[in-house]
Amino acid sequence: MSADRAKGIILIGAPGSGKGTQAKKLKEQLGYAHISTGDLLRAAVKAGTELGVKAKGFMDEGQLVPDDLMIALLEEELAGPAASQGFLLDGFPRTMPQAQALDASVTIDKVVDIQVPFELIEERITGRRMSPSGHVYHVKYSPPQADGVCDKTGEALYQRSDDTPQKVQARLGKFDSETRPVIAHYQGKGVVVGVDGVGDPDEIFTRIMAVL
Numbered sequence: 106m107s108a109d110r111a112k113g114i115i116l117i118g119a120p121g122s123g124k125g126t127q128a129k130k131l132k133e134q135l136g137y138a139h140i141s142t143g144d145l146l147r148a149a150v151k152a153g154t155e156l157g158v159k160a161k162g163f164m165d166e167g168q169l170v171p172d173d174l175m176i177a178l179l180e181e182e183l184a185g186p187a188a189s190q191g192f193l194l195d196g197f198p199r200t201m202p203q204a205q206a207l208d209a210s211v212t213i214d215k216v217v218d219i220q221v222p223f224e225l226i227e228e229r230i231t232g233r234r235m236s237p238s239g240h241v242y243h244v245k246y247s248p249p250q251a252d253g254v255c256d257k258t259g260e261a262l263y264q265r266s267d268d269t270p271q272k273v274q275a276r277l278g279k280f281d282s283e284t285r286p287v288i289a290h291y292q293g294k295g296v297v298v299g300v301d302g303v304g305d306p307d308e309i310f311t312r313i314m315a316v317l
């Protein structure tokens with residue numbers, strides 16, 4: 106392993122644990138590539154690509170997109186500049202086959218496990234509102250200045266189709282059955298650091314920087 110090898114960090118946690126928010130902050134601080142499989146899939150759905158057409162039904166139901174599609178998507182991303190500048194994975198791997206495929210192609214230096222009790226997750230997710238440009242608001246905790254309008258771009262905000270209470274339950278179920286074993290897998294390798302994901306996003310960011 107070369108000393109100047111690009112670093113690989115996984116942000117892992119339940120849906121709504123704040124992975125995306127923290128990944129954006131870390132990207133600014135560290136200059137790493139931010140690879141969010143959820144964002145990549147949503148862009149593919151919007152553009153109507155073959156991947157988007159295949160993934161849409163799974164996403165709308167709060168189910169996971171099949172591993173073969175996800176592994177191909179990630180390999181394509183890692184073949185780009187990400188692998189040389191360091192990368193933050195947000196939303197991948199979510200299953201053991203994904204983790205095994207990842208381990209076969211890159212070395213993971215740290216897995217940041219953002220921990221938020223499930224009781225808080227539902228409120229966080231169902232109150233989440235997005236702008237088409239990717240800015241994220243919460244109706245209670247970080248509302249926009251004008252109702253339903255992005256402060257930064259003036260675009261109309263929308264709710265993700267999988268951010269409804271029923272879909273949240275399905276997504277949390279998948280986290281328990283498919284993603285917890287991935288955390289255990291990396292714990293076995295000694296690279297997992299747990300971070301309390303409850304509180305102000307800036308405080309949580311400070312906690313993450315302290316363990317990286």
Ligand code: AMP
Pocket residue numbers: 120142143144146163164165167168169170171175195196197198199200203267276
């Ligand atoms: P996220 O924005 O990370 O919550 O992802 C939104 C949705 O995209 C998930 O509920 C899944 O349907 C799909 N998705 C994102 N990443 C993955 C992955 N690594 N494996 C399977 N499905 C994924």
